[in-house]
Amino acid sequence: AQTVTQSQPEMSVQEAETVTLSCTYDTSESDYYLFWYKQPPSRQMILVIRQEAYKQQNATENRFSVNFQKAAKSFSLKISDSQLGDAAMYFCAYRSNNAGNMLTFGGGTRLMVKP
Amino acid sequence: DAGITQSPRHKVTETGTPVTLRCHQTENHRYMYWYRQDPGHGLRLIHYSYGVKDTDKGEVSDGYSVSRSKTEDFLLTLESATSSQTSVYFCAISLTGSQNTQYFGPGTRLTVL
Numbered sequence: 001a002q003t004v005t006q007s008q009p010e011m012s013v014q015e016a017e018t019v020t021l022s023c024t025y026d027t028s029e030s031d032y033y034l035f036w037y038k039q040p041p042s043r044q045m046i047l048v049i050r051q052e053a054y055k056q057q058n059a060t061e062n063r064f065s066v067n068f069q070k071a072a073k074s075f076s077l078k079i080s081d082s083q084l085g086d087a088a089m090y091f092c093a094y095r096s097n098n099a100g101n102m103l104t105f106g107g108g109t110r111l112m113v114k115p
Numbered sequence: 116d117a118g119i120t121q122s123p124r125h126k127v128t129e130t131g132t133p134v135t136l137r138c139h140q141t142e143n144h145r146y147m148y149w150y151r152q153d154p155g156h157g158l159r160l161i162h163y164s165y166g167v168k169d170t171d172k173g174e175v176s177d178g179y180s181v182s183r184s185k186t187e188d189f190l191l192t193l194e195s196a197t198s199s200q201t202s203v204y205f206c207a208i209s210l211t212g213s214q215n216t217q218y219f220g221p222g223t224r225l226t227v228l
Contacts, residue, residue, distance in 0.1 A: 004157075035216070045158075045205060045219035091157050101146060101215045102173060103207075105157030 002027045002094050006106035013082045014114050020067075021077045021109050023092030033095040034068065034075045035103070040088040048090070051075065079111075087113045118142050119220035121206050127226045134193040136223050138206030140186075146209035147189040148217065149173075149181060151202040158205060164189055196227045 003026045013019035025034070036048040051059045051068050058066050063083075067076045079086055092106040118141035128134050138147060146165055150158040150173075160173030162181040170181050178200060180192045193200055206220040 033215070037219075043203065043222045045207075045222075047216060047218065050216060093157075095215065095217075101209055101217075102148070102160050102163060103150075103158070103217055105159070107155050107157050 002029075002096060002104045004092055004094050004104050004106035006090075006092055006109050008109045009107075010110045010112070012112040012114060013079070013086075015082055015084060017082055018078060018080045019082055019111065021079075021090050021092075021111065023075045023077070023106055025073050025075065025092075025094050025104075025106075027073065027094065027096075029096060029098075031097050033097075034066075035093040035095065036064070036066070036075075036077045037091045037093060038086075038088045039091065039108075040085075045091075049077065082113050084113050084115060087111055119206060119208055119218065121204075121220040121223050123223060124221065125224045127228065128196055129228050130197055131195050134196050134225065134227075136191045136204055136206075136225070138189045138191070138220060140189075140208050142208075143186050144208040144210060145186075146215075147183065148207040148209070149179075149189070149191045150205045150207065151175065151200075152205060152222075153202050161191065161204075196225075198227050201225060201227045 032053045034051045038046045049061045063080045089108045091108045093103045120139045122137045148163040149161040152158045159175045164170045164183040182190045204223045207217040
């Protein structure tokens, strides 16, 4: 079974600065997907970014980018030019290509943005 | 917005009573999922469905059952609710042709007294 670990329960960043959230995972598979989801106080789970394991190029979505290190099984999220609206819980998730395409989530990192 | 609604959005019930949560989607997606969210655990899969009347267990399925009699509805039932089932429940759908990304409903907060 796969496991996903987020070692930082809480992080804080100054508005306009850059912050990196860490995620590591354990798997014996070679083909899979990784995701970062954001959960603001509204509780809605919002997709931030996704990465296909077979792609060497790191995914980027506007101010959000990832550092995907397949050999190290590491998948960190970098948020540039942090905004007050980025304050939320962030969850890293692993998706196997096995039946059901189920997601395995990490425990989450709470990001606080200071004005 | 993947057209997912959940009902009810909040519910308070007593131990031992049956509870059914409903997930409704409007876009005929094949895969549907039920997760629960508890502090420190992220989201954990309860059950999922890969078609009408086709369901399978997830990581934390004990005490839960599901049914899917039509494509758009996926029901989660707690036959006899316990306090350990107090949680926030999320439904999700999986979009085929988009790296099977899962999109989530708004969640249901269930409190079992």
